[in-house]
Amino acid sequence: xARDDSDLVASLRAGDEAAxxxxxxxxxxxxxxxxxxxxxxxxxxxxxxxxxxxxxxKGLDRFEGRSSLRTWTFRILVNIGxxxxxxxxxxxxxxxxxDEDSGPTVDPDRFRGPEDQYxxxxxxxPATWRSAEDDVLEVEVRDRLRAAxxxxxxxxxxxxxxxxxxxxxxxxxxxxxxxxxANQRVLLHxxxxxxxxxxAAYLADEPSEEAS
Amino acid sequence: xTDEIAHxxxxxxxxxxxxYLEGALDDEARARFEHHVGLxxxxxxxxxxxxxxxxRLGSIPPESLSPEAQSALLDAFRGFAR
Numbered sequence: 001x002a003r004d005d006s007d008l009v010a011s012l013r014a015g016d017e018a019a020x021x022x023x024x025x026x027x028x029x030x031x032x033x034x035x036x037x038x039x040x041x042x043x044x045x046x047x048x049x050x051x052x053x054x055x056x057x058k059g060l061d062r063f064e065g066r067s068s069l070r071t072w073t074f075r076i077l078v079n080i081g082x083x084x085x086x087x088x089x090x091x092x093x094x095x096x097x098x099d100e101d102s103g104p105t106v107d108p109d110r111f112r113g114p115e116d117q118y119x120x121x122x123x124x125x126p127a128t129w130r131s132a133e134d135d136v137l138e139v140e141v142r143d144r145l146r147a148a149x150x151x152x153x154x155x156x157x158x159x160x161x162x163x164x165x166x167x168x169x170x171x172x173x174x175x176x177x178x179x180x181x182a183n184q185r186v187l188l189h190x191x192x193x194x195x196x197x198x199x200a201a202y203l204a205d206e207p208s209e210e211a212s
Numbered sequence: 213x214t215d216e217i218a219h220x221x222x223x224x225x226x227x228x229x230x231x232y233l234e235g236a237l238d239d240e241a242r243a244r245f246e247h248h249v250g251l252x253x254x255x256x257x258x259x260x261x262x263x264x265x266x267x268r269l270g271s272i273p274p275e276s277l278s279p280e281a282q283s284a285l286l287d288a289f290r291g292f293a294r
Contacts, residue, residue, distance in 0.1 A: 015289075015290075015292075017286065017289060017290070020285075020286070020289045021282075021286065024282060024285055024286075025282070028277040028282070029274035029276055029277070030274060032274065032275050032276070033274045033275070036275075046277065046278060046281050049277060049281070050281055050284065053285050054288055057288060057289060057292045058292075060292075104223070104227070105226065105227060106223070106226045106258075111221070111222060111223040119221065120221025120222055120223040120224060121221060121222045121223075122222045122252075122254040122255075125253055125254030125257060126254055126257045126258050126261065128257055129261065129264070141268060142268075142271065142272055142273075145265075145268060145269055145272060146272060149269075160269065163266075164265075164266045164269035164270055165269050165270060165272055167270060170234060181236075185230055185231060188230055188234075189227070189229070189230035189231070192230060192265055192266060193226075193229075193262070195265050195269065196261050196262050196265040199261070199264075199265055199268070200261065
């Protein structure tokens with residue numbers, strides 16, 4: 001166990017309230033963000049986070065430090081989130097890709113057809129975006145991104161949240177979700193492309209490009 | 213060199229963007245990708261927008277756990293720690 005972690009675990013086992021308060025306040029925001037990608041309401045996400053912390057407290061005596069306490073905590077959250085997702089009928093098996101994870105991510109109609117001299121080339125280039133520098137636009141952009149995230153299939157949403165919203169590495173995501181690197185990239189690609197398309201509809205005033 | 217770019221269509225390019233950004237393309241595929249983006253303003257725009265999307269997702273502020281939930285957890289902790 002890493003030294004920082006063994007100190008922390010010892011404090012928690014000894015009932016140090018300040019130590020517990022600190023990790024609850026430090027970790028609960030990313031935990032809540034991740035939980036939100038498994039379930040459909042903020043209230044359910046709070047329940048997932050609370051359930052996770054209770055499981056952490058229950059399991060603390062059995063914690064052996066093979067991963068960091070933080071990773072261990074997030075892994076518990078993922079397991080609870082996956083179970084919840086199934087209960088909310090939002091889930092298909094995690095190990096394989098689904099129908100929503102294949103096919104083009106940009107509307108084929110944006111490209112020249114097979115009979116064209118430049119087959120597969122853009123009919124017209126994607127419009128460049130207004131720069132969203134001012135605050136009003138920034139807020140709007142974030143709201144649109146949040147809305148686009150929520151519309152994603154569960155696994156795409158979870159992967160994109162971990163990678164781009166929370167800034168985890170691909171290795172961490174594969175390890176946490178127990179998915180292959182190749183599947184992680186597929187889910188990330190589709191999710192980013194869908195969010196790009198949502199932003200394009202707003203920032204470029206171009207028709208939605210996402211393939212249905 | 214115009215048929216160099218034809219080895220990779222724009223339609224194929226857009227599906228490789230994440231593999232490229234993740235460093236998952238082999239040397240030859242990466243060279244073809246970079247060659248294409250150097251010649252094609254549309255794909256250059258697309259690549260930048262995918263990067264901008266990823267960056268903007270990182271600026272979504274996280275929600276906090278409600279004070280009620282936090283104090284319920286502290287109560288639970290006191291119950292565990294005896």
